[in-house]
Amino acid sequence: MAQPANRPVFAPWDDPEEKPLIRFQNVTKRFGEFTAIDNITIDIFRREFFALLGPSGCGKTTLMRMLAGFETPTEGKILLDGVDLAPIPPNRRETNMMFQSYALFPHLSVWDNIAFGLKRSDMAKDKIPARVEEMLRLTRLEKFAKRKPHQISGGQRQRVALARSLAKAPKLLLLDEPLGALDKKLRQDTQFELMDIQEKTGTTFVIVTHDQEEAMTVASRVAVMNHGEMIQVDTPDRIYEHPKSVYVADFIGDVNIIEGTVDTLEGDKAAIVWAEGQPPINATVTESVTRGQKVHFAVRPEKVAIAATRPEGRANVIQGKVIDIAYLGNISTYKVEVAGGLMVKAQVANERRLSRRDITWEDEVWLSFTDTAGVVLLS
Numbered sequence: 001m002a003q004p005a006n007r008p009v010f011a012p013w014d015d016p017e018e019k020p021l022i023r024f025q026n027v028t029k030r031f032g033e034f035t036a037i038d039n040i041t042i043d044i045f046r047r048e049f050f051a052l053l054g055p056s057g058c059g060k061t062t063l064m065r066m067l068a069g070f071e072t073p074t075e076g077k078i079l080l081d082g083v084d085l086a087p088i089p090p091n092r093r094e095t096n097m098m099f100q101s102y103a104l105f106p107h108l109s110v111w112d113n114i115a116f117g118l119k120r121s122d123m124a125k126d127k128i129p130a131r132v133e134e135m136l137r138l139t140r141l142e143k144f145a146k147r148k149p150h151q152i153s154g155g156q157r158q159r160v161a162l163a164r165s166l167a168k169a170p171k172l173l174l175l176d177e178p179l180g181a182l183d184k185k186l187r188q189d190t191q192f193e194l195m196d197i198q199e200k201t202g203t204t205f206v207i208v209t210h211d212q213e214e215a216m217t218v219a220s221r222v223a224v225m226n227h228g229e230m231i232q233v234d235t236p237d238r239i240y241e242h243p244k245s246v247y248v249a250d251f252i253g254d255v256n257i258i259e260g261t262v263d264t265l266e267g268d269k270a271a272i273v274w275a276e277g278q279p280p281i282n283a284t285v286t287e288s289v290t291r292g293q294k295v296h297f298a299v300r301p302e303k304v305a306i307a308a309t310r311p312e313g314r315a316n317v318i319q320g321k322v323i324d325i326a327y328l329g330n331i332s333t334y335k336v337e338v339a340g341g342l343m344v345k346a347q348v349a350n351e352r353r354l355s356r357r358d359i360t361w362e363d364e365v366w367l368s369f370t371d372t373a374g375v376v377l378l379s
Helices: 060-068 110-119 126-136 154-167 184-201 211-218 236-239 246-251
Strands: 022-032 034-044 049-053 075-080 095-098 172-176 204-209 221-226 229-234 256-267 268-274 281-284 294-299 305-307 316-327 330-338 341-351 364-369 376-379
Touching: 022 060, 022 294, 034 060, 034 075, 034 229, 034 268, 049 060, 049 211, 049 268, 060 095, 060 172, 095 154, 095 229, 110 154, 126 154, 126 330, 154 184, 184 211, 204 211, 204 364, 221 246, 229 236, 229 364, 246 256, 246 294, 256 341, 294 364, 305 341, 316 341, 330 364
Parallel strands: 049 204, 049 221, 095 172, 172 204
Antiparallel strands: 022 034, 022 075, 221 229, 256 268, 256 294, 268 281, 294 376, 305 364, 316 330, 316 364, 330 341
């Protein structure tokens, strides 16, 4: 029986021959004394779904507005397909922007909203209906073509705005918190629709979001930003499993961060002293550390096992007391107080009904994890 061919890995950023679609070259943006973007250099490639992620005020929207042409860099250049964008006005750029508010015309039908930009473009009038129908099919809105925006749901309005943004086949689509107005379930469904549409059209998407889950779901790469800088740019799995700093580890998902000092080093194995009278944490190091160096050990709650009796054969075992339990349906998170008053979270899949749970509040428990479960961070 023939084996199915492996799906090719999409990673143009790893190919030195690949030319980027967008290039930020030492871009800085100041508003008076305030530096919103601080000397950023980054390449974004064709067909990427690139996420700018960070808290409010980190500079992600300013970066997007510079791509759209609503702001200009104070220093540096932004190139699209090798062309400097600085002299090109927003309406002449091969980019389009989809806003959180959708900005649909309430008096126009879905069909006319999608056709609006095309009617003002260079496209021949006789080709416009076919293009609109193509966009309706792509976004599964054929049945709603004659309706007005107020006659369709929030998720459908979001798809109309997306269809209108893609109708002119831009090289780059900018999405500013596009799912912010949707409820959680619809938001999750729409994330997968966005990914599907992006893949079908081959358009490069750049999305601004403060929602970590959203960025991790849709993006081929994520740029975690803070104070106008890109702290780490990487694939979602590497951002989550191999954060380069305490900030990234703490910002993405749930994490336990334990401060300590490197006591012994042997190859890539380190013993980290973290509390008086406690056995050291055995960890694997990827960066160069030295004996006596202060470090942070970051381990995700789902990588920490919890048991009522001391487990055997685990590299790290810590005793503690259950202070709190959060039941989230599919998982439960246990908040456990260990030596020095430190709170450590352990996450467990709920394979049993609650009535059969053998660990509850105030129980003495044992937490354990392997020596490769966490990462050792210097800052």
